Every structure is written in C-alpha cells, then in structure tokens.
Amino acid sequence: MKKSLKLSILFALSIFLFATSTSAQNDYPVFGFDNSFTNLSNPDSISSFTGAFAFAQIGGENYAGVRFQPDLSFGKVGIGLDVPLYFNLDNGDLYTDEFKNGSGILRLISYLRYGRKKKDPVYLKLGQLKGEAIGYGSLVNNYSNSPSYEKRKVGFAYDIRIKKIFGIEGMYSDFNSKSFNLFAVRPYVRPFGASGIPVIKTLDFGFTYITDKDQTDRFDENSGKNEFLSDGIEAYGLDMGILLINSNFINLTGYAHYSRLRKVKSDSLVAFHQLVPPTQGYGAGKGTGIGLNANMNVIGNLFKLNSRIERLWYTDNYMPQFFDAIYEVNKDAKIATLGDVKSQEGIYGSVTASILDKIMVGGNLLLPDHVSEESPATVQLNLRTQDLFDKIIIEGYYTKGNLTKMSDTFTFDENSLAVMRFAYKISPILVTGIDYRWSWTEQENGSYKADNTVMPYMALRFQF
Incomplete structure (x- = not known):
C-alpha cells in the first residue's frame, strides 16, 4: 500500500471507529483487565452498517x-x-493491491466473535485484537496487534471454562506464515x-506462558525485521485472584502475581549491548505484584x-506489562530497553468512570517510584460520550509509552498513539465530523513513520 493511499485509508477508518464505538464489537480501546465499562448500553445486542466514500491517488492513478x-x-x-x-x-479496474500481502482476503473480516470474555463459558474472537489482557495483566495488558490501520493483523483470542473449575485463556497475535508470532x-x-461457597468458589490459580519469534516487518520508520527476535523471546508467570466482595x-x-522475562538470546542483541556499555549486564528479569x-x-x-x-x-x-499497546510498533527497541x-518499585493504577451511561472517562498509569530512561512510565487516557448532547459526538483515546518526564505526557512523538473525534449527526443515518489522529502511516519505501493527520469526513450509518 502506497503513501498516497493514506488519505483514503484514514478517511474510511474514521468511519470504522465511529461505527464500532456503539456496535456489536466489545472493542473500544480499553484498559486490559479494567474493562468493566467498555459497553455503555449493551452494544452486544446492536448491529450496525457503515459506508464511507473516498477518493485517492494510488501510483499516480x-x-x-x-x-x-x-x-x-x-445473540x-x-x-x-x-x-x-x-x-x-x-x-x-478494481484496486486489489490491499489484499496481496499479509493476511490477504482475510482483511475483509475485522473480527469474528462468540461470547463475552469472563462472562460466558466460551469466548472466541478472530481478527483485530485491542485492549487484550492475559490473567491479571502482569505480562500482557492493553495489548493491540494492529497499531497501524494500514497493516492490520488477524489474531485469535479465547477464554474457555469447563464445569466452572478448569479453564484456559490465551491469544495468538498474527496468522502470518513468515514466522511464529506472539503467542x-x-x-x-x-x-x-x-x-x-461464597467468595471461596471464585478463587483461581493460573500459569501463563508467552513466546514471540516474529520475523515480519515492523511498523516504525526503520523498516525491517525484528532482528533481536531471531531466537525469540519467552516469558512466564504465576497468578491468583479471588472475588472478595460481590454485591449490587x-x-x-x-x-x-509473579512473572519472569527470560534473557533474549540473539547475536544481534549481543552486538548491540557491546556498543552500549550500560547494557552489558543484561540478563533475565522478574517481577511481582499485588x-x-x-x-x-x-x-x-x-x-x-x-x-x-x-x-x-x-x-x-x-x-511490567511488557507486552502492551506499543509492543508491536518496534519490538527490537523495546527489547533493547530491557x-x-x-531494579525498581512502582505503582500501576487506573480509574474508569461512567456517568448516566452517557459519559465514560478514564485513564491508567504505570509509574515507577523513580522514573528514568531505564524505568519509563506509560499513560493512557480514554473519553467517550453517548447521546450527551443532541446530535453531537465526542470521543478520544491516547496512549504514551517510554515516558521519562511527566511534563512530556502530551508531547506527541514516536511513542504516542492518539485519536480524537468531533462529529455531528445531520440525520439518523448521516454523520459528518473531523478526526485528529496520531498514528503510524506507510511511506513510499515501505517503512512506517509516526504522523499526525486532521481528517474531515462524512458517513452513512445504519442500525437494525
């Protein structure tokens, strides 16, 4: 896909986000384990249809x-x-280049879902993955397999319980034949x-295993393979939890929880560490939390x-939460920071509030006791209104990783992903508005670069 297609993709994508915010998918950007209010009005019972018109210049045509x-x-x-x-x-002629690489024709499917996670005995989801967490989020939290909408991936997430006693949950990030990806x-x-027995019946114990041998092209502007993953990365963890109070x-x-990131064994990583003296003592790391x-x-x-x-x-x-919202952008860079x-202590906190099922606002913060380049912070913010103002829609999502100065929280750079929308319902089926987006876009040489875009749009949307 060429850079000249960017306007078309962003134009259409803005409509996609608008549709899914109140549609059947449980996929508005959430906070991993803290996903209690992703649905303000039971959208699992709603179907919707959206069409977005666009013009583009592709390859000079x-x-x-x-x-x-x-x-x-x-259901x-x-x-x-x-x-x-x-x-x-x-x-x-019909433009088909969009389906020639990666998952091909499967790109027509954004997702297939059965059940609701942690609510139904069987939950299955195939397609784009957003806000994913495994267990209590010690290793995988707020994970997204597609930080660039120009390079969407097809993944699989599941959670299955048998006779209320045994269960298994997990995910696979990308069905791509080039490599064995995040599992x-x-x-x-x-x-x-x-x-x-009240309370006692909710006690659960889990063991998590994670591996990633991704050899597909990464998203950032330094296009190429993730060289440090030539032999893969592995992690595992133990966790337990109990529902202490359950009332109306x-x-x-x-x-x-306890978790461990094993040492990444890679000749390229060894060479990198030799060039950067502070990293010569690199080895396995572990963490605990309560x-x-x-x-x-x-x-x-x-x-x-x-x-x-x-x-x-x-x-x-x-x-902590090594596999997060920005992990897929440049895995080499994240591994190098390890x-x-x-050694550090810190706090992870999050708050999500819903008022009259019309305003949802929240955020989360991973904050080491001593923030530095060696121990960066991560912040995420989320805003959504539903029927708060007559015909006006306001939505937003923002994440910032590798944060070393809290004063830079809202400085947009290669560690930022953001979407902000202001829209107006002209009629029940016609919507117009403007999006601001900071994300990753493909360049003419095939690399990906952080970019900001302001995009006006008009869309048709139906519910039935």
Missing part, C-alpha cells in the same frame, strides 16, 4: 470508491467486516468453582466506577 463496514450481532455471535471497493477512474496461553483452575453496589477482587480491582455502581446507572491499584516490585531487566532497566 486516480481511484474512487466506498468502504463498507457492517458490524453484526446475533452471542458478533461479526465485523471491512470491505473496500476502489475503482480506477480511467479504466474502471500467550494461560491454563487456570478454580478448585472450588462448583462448590457454591460493589465488586472487589484481590490478586497477586493489587485490588473494584467495580462500583451507585443508584443504577447514575454513576459507575472501576478502579485498580497495584504495587509492583521488579528486578533489573524486567518491565538492558537498561534497573
């Missing part, structure tokens, strides 16, 4: 077309599609799950609150 993006829900089953139809204005699995057991007013979960997660409802839907607080301890060469990470 002019194209016009439409992108159809229906989100369909049938526990959800289907999201993304069907681009661009025609050459000179000869009428995570967590078998778990609830030894008293079938006992019916508040649910309170306590949990603890925390509480609370969900609160006040007078029905008047006010809902989800909060999480966790105390972390970790050794040299370990980074060599500089020093």
